[in-house]
Amino acid sequence: MPHDTQKLNKQRQDLTQFSEIWLFGYGSLIYKVDFPFITSRPATIKHWERRFWQGSHDHRGTPEAPGRVLTLVPKPESECFGMAYQVTDDVFEHLDHREKNGYLRHEVEIFFTSEEQTVGLVYIGDEHNEAFLGPESATTIAQQILESRGPSGENRDYLLNLANALRDHNVYDAHVFEIEAELKKLIRLEWS
Template identity: 30%
Template sequence: MSLTRADLKTGRLQAMVLQSSELTPYLLSEAQLQASITTTLQAHPPNTDLWIFAYGSLIWSPCFKFVEARVVKLSGWHRRFCLSAPVGRGTPENPGLILGLDCGESCCGVAYRIAASDVAAELQLLWQREMVVGAYIPQWVKVFSGEQAVEAIAFVINQQHPLYTGSLSLEMTIESLATASGQLGSCADYFLQTIDGLATVGIKDETLLFLRDRVIARQQSLFDAANLSDASH
């Protein structure tokens, strides 16, 4: 399960946040979201197409209209499970983990080109999804498709946000990915859909594949333990 375009239009994500006392204080108002869009667009020529850099769920579930997609490379940032998710893909008791762009290294993703005529409407939907609690910072970055470079908006992690997990241990990362689940489905499904989405466009992320093997092993161990417990009763 994932957020749909209809979900974003009806405010489903905002409604989920309002159900969580942990997240409600961080919910951005419509005015705050629009102010963020306006500030971001100050660096963009008006009435021109705009590029968005996708590195996680926006690859397999973009939910916005675009007229072109390219596989690109971004330097200076890497994909990382560094955002706690007490709703959506987890619960307050067992938060999930969501990908963010954290400082350093590099990663490949997909750049989507939004037509100039669609920029205003599509960015509103995108901000309602990515900026709902201000856990990301919209930032202009330079991405490369071969030798060709384009400026794109990327949602990088806000390291000052309370949901930023910082230097979460490998063991805790694996445990969250293997066990957390919320109203939008399991964290493991989100994780595996991201790997599949990357593979669909020819991107192989070795770090995610390393984590995948360990997450699957952890899920298997929990399954075996549950079966053993049932058999002993």
């Protein structure tokens, strides 16, 4: 494991400071939740965009052949759609383990509507973590996704399920859909 962040995450926030704890999910948590929650709502965060720039050595790939999963990168004037989950603090034992490959918890403002917002937490793998792969062309990212699989399954399923979930919420994400289109081209070539 390149960079286990579990210990760091336990030190980052005093979860008892929150009267309600909200978690913002922008990747697989849009379509698949593996922890108990009180309620969930579609939401956005501002000044961030999702990118397939994080390596996955433990879920959608292996240390020898990492997959590519999402992280957030700062971008002024942008807005990132996701799902917000109200949770209890004991859920973070599981979440910190799940997100241990380079992701750190950050406080963000979560917007439910233009008038309704709250402070919550989000996991971000920034460019300083060892699992960060950084930008590549859509074709290169799609090729890596096509070839990667790990304990949580095929990397392609992560991308395809996310793209479908975004469509279900009527959300357009140019980065995700461009990589999805490249992946589908590669799959067609694989079958021809």
